[in-house]
Amino acid sequence: MVMNHTHPFRRRDSLVISVAILKAAKHGMKKTHLLNSVSMSYGQFTRYIGLLEAQGLVKESDNSYQTTGEGLELIEEFESSSLIRSILNI
Numbered sequence: 001m002v003m004n005h006t007h008p009f010r011r012r013d014s015l016v017i018s019v020a021i022l023k024a025a026k027h028g029m030k031k032t033h034l035l036n037s038v039s040m041s042y043g044q045f046t047r048y049i050g051l052l053e054a055q056g057l058v059k060e061s062d063n064s065y066q067t068t069g070e071g072l073e074l075i076e077e078f079e080s081s082s083l084i085r086s087i088l089n090i
Helices: 006-024 031-037 042-054 069-080 082-088
Strands: 058-061 064-067
Touching: 006 031, 006 042, 006 069, 031 042, 031 064, 042 058, 064 069, 069 082
Parallel strands: none
Antiparallel strands: 058 064
16 A cells, blocks of 8 residues: 655645744744745745634734734644654654
């Protein structure tokens, strides 16, 4: 049986990238600086920030992004979960 590893890696990348954006925006950060700090293309950033906003994990104000309380909780869960860390091998 051949296993397709594409899906798990894509999920891992999405979660890790999302948490990286949330961590970078913890204290508020202008859009350009946030984009540069997570080292991704504008298209990728726009897609991720849109999803994070829709989920209430980050908010935009005056072209600056700030992680919300829910976003901070997600960061904490991500960093403290041994299950997530073992699944992602980090």
